[in-house]
Amino acid sequence: MDEDASTGAERAGRPPLAGPPGTGVVVPRAVAALAGGEPATAVWRNELGGLTFRLGADRYVKWVARGTPGLDLAAEAARLAWAAPATPVPRVLGQGADDDGSWLVTAAMPGRSAVEHDARRAAVAVGLGLRRLHDALPVARCPFTWSAPDRLRRARDRLATGRGGPATWSAEHRGLSVTDALAVLRDPPPVERPVVCHGDACVPNTLVDDDGAWVGHVDLGSLGVADPWADLAVAAWSTEWNVGPGYTDEVYAAYGAAPDRERIAYYRLLWDLG
Structure with missing residues (x-):
């Protein structure tokens, strides 16, 4: 693919998101120690500044600077360990x-x-x-939540500290004020059915084999119980940022769902605010 995720985001009318980090990345001391003499190659930088390095041929390490809000790697480790028996995710x-x-x-x-x-x-x-993940993970036994009310509360807290706002939102939402956006989100649509959501089931976090068949997921730091459209709306949206326009219906069809415009609009706006 010639364009990274940041370029795709700009084409889709939103600020740059995650993508390959380019050259000149300084390897943190802890990452160098973990590499133990093997090469530590930076392969990804997320939108909050967290870095992922490949260590040799068989390990990866995610690293985030102290005090970076929104990235809790201990919480991600717990979610990966919980999900691993039921669906293909990285082993901690x-x-x-x-x-x-x-x-x-x-x-x-x-x-x-x-x-x-x-x-x-x-x-x-x-x-x-995404459909296979939703079908595989046991909702009744999931100790984590990603519900709309919880996410909206965190979004309010984030906005109250001056982080985020219309300038960081997608083009389709930038005409809203913070007050207007929060008013739209005040009453979430009823949950279609509870599932254990990935939390960021975008194109880069979906793994495929050489034939393009799904083989697993990575980056499950927000995994929790929610409406399936909390995942599905943004997963389909991510195709616009990462592979170009015209593929959202392919995502819905492969999942086995007809587009639910109310839930799509709600969860995309909630994503922007969060």
Whole structure:
């Protein structure tokens, strides 16, 4: 794929999001120590500044600077360990923190990010993989939540501290004031059915094999029980940022759902505010 996720985001009318970090990334001391002499190659930078490094051929480490809001790697480790018996996700090898930041080490998984594949197959893999995850994870036994009321409360707190706002939202939402957006989100649509959501089931976090078939998910730091459209609305939206326009219906069809415009609009706005 010639364009990274940031370029795709700009094309879709939203601020740059995550993408390959480029050159000149300084390897944190903890990451170098974890590498143990093996190469530590920066492969991804998320929208909050967290970095992912490949360590040798069979491990990855996520690292985030101390005090970075919105990235709790201990919480992600707990979610991965909980989900691993039911669905293909990275196996946790270690997690820790020091004065500089925190880290999460996982085993490499088969496959590669769907952003590296044909756009249509990537969209199908996103939808099919999300459906399989929702069907596999046991809702009744999930200790984590990603409900709209909880997310809205966190969004309010975030906005109250001056983080976020219309300038960081997608083009379709920038005409709203913060007050207007919060008013729209005040009453979420009824939950269609509770499922355990991924929390960020976008194209880059969907893994595929060489034929484009779904093989697993990564980055489950927000996993929790919610309406399936909390995942599905944004997963389909991410195809516009990452592979280009025209593929959202492929995601819905592969998932096995007709587009629910009310829930799509609600959860995309909630995503922007969060």
